[in-house]
Amino acid sequence: MAQASGADGNGASASVDPSRIEVIAPNFKRRLSGVTSTIIQLVPLQAKSIGIAVLGPGLPAHLPRLRWPQLPALWRKPESRRARIWHARRNVEMLGGLVLRGLGAPLKLVFTSASQRQHKGWTKFLIRQMDAVIATSAQTASYLDVPNTVIMHGIDVARFAPAPNGAKAIEALGLDSGQHYAGCFGRVRHQKGTDLFVDAMIALLPSRPGWSAIIAGRATAEHKTFEQALKEKVEAAGLAQRILFVGEHTNISDWYRGLSLFVAPQRWEGFGLTPLEAMATGVTVVATDVGAFPELVVDGVTGMLIPRDDLAAMVAATGALMDDDAAREAAGRAAVDHVRGKFPLESEAARINAVYEGLWVKG
Incomplete structure (x- = not known):
């Protein structure tokens, strides 16, 4: 059943009819995070075939939304199903679903795990109460003690697509179209390996005048000192005009289109979408x-x-690709085919909906 309600004419989210809502995607964290972004991207696609609504703060108005005063309606079954799906992605949301079900709401509980570390006892307890568990990768699944379905994240391959004209894409960013650019995108912090990327560029760029580097992303308050130290290191190396800190951008797909090479230098990552975004844009990684x-x-x-955490290996691999235009461009073409074939966002949404259908079939 497709979702019938959305935003009203003023851009405010219109209330949905709870009787038509089959799935609830709770979001109990106001601050933007990877989980929030996942919900924002998936819900509109899922809503094309099922009745789904979000619940909670920190989400844009265009998403179909169940409001808090409508919560008592969850104690009545949806008109087309024997139970609703409550799809949690955090501990607090799993707990919320358990409380509601314990109070008599007819809910089936689904949890998506993206963690790649041993779960604490409380988390393990919550996960064991779920009716279905989704892991975002095989590595994530290896940390789960319950049956699960691996559904990897996808991306919007229409948004992240190669530039028709690379030089014009670079010029549109206000950059020098005569340069190749290596990029590192994401939060600026030690965990993300931003310092490794900077050190690699300091090692590589002096002997490669046709290359420069872009660091795009935000340093939160606790990481400002880390970012400032990197900028000072770049300045001391005489590369402030070629290693650019451009900050956070909402049009990040345009910045990918300005790259010839992308480096993902993370020391730790739960999933990590940036390599997919780069590859979809035709950029080797x-x-x-x-x-x-x-x-x-x-x-x-x-x-x-x-x-991970191997600067010498990063310098060697990055330098090899910088120096071999044919290999780099061939890898970029293969990357586009790879992402479009295996990681479109529509496929992720369809596979998640299939997990829901499996629970409904069981009754």
Whole structure:
């Protein structure tokens, strides 16, 4: 059943009819996070075939939304199902679903796990109460003690697509179209390996005048000192005009289109979408072997995988691709085909909906 309600004419989210809502996607964290972004991208696609609504703060108005005063309606079954799905992605949301079900709401509970670490006892307890569990990668699944379905994240391959004209894409960013650019996008912090990227560029760029580097992303308050130290290191190396800190941008897909090479230098990652976004844009990737990266990047085909926290390996792999235009461009073409074939966002939404259908079939 497709969702019938959305935003009203003033851009405010219109209330939905709870009787037509089959799935609830709770979001109990106001601050933007990867989980929030996942909900924002998936719900509109899921709503094309099922009745789904979000619940909670920090989400845009265009999403179908169940409001808090409508919560008592959850104690009545939806008109087309024997139970609603409550799809949690955080501990607090699993707990919320358990409380509601314990109070008599007819709910089936689903949890998506993206963690790649041993769960604490409380989390394990909550997960065991779920009716279905989704893991975002095979690596994530290895940390789960319950049956699960691996559904990897997808991306919007229409938004992240190669530039028709690379030089014009670079010029549109206000950059020098005569340069190649290597990029590192995401939060600026030690965990993300931003310092490794900076050190690699300091090692590589002096002997490669045709290359520059872009660091796009925000440093939160606790990481401002870390970012400032990196800028000072770049300045001391005489590369402030070629290693650019451009901050956070909402049009990040345009920045990918300005790149010739992308480096994902993370020391730790839960999943990590940036290699997919780069590859979908036709940009070959050098990525560390963390998170889902080994399941995203086809080593030697769409890019290169290197050990985490290994600066020498990063310099060697990145330098090799900088120096071989043919190999880099071939990997970029293969990357586009790879992402479009295996990681479209529509496929992720359809597979999640199939998990719901499996629960409804069981009754």
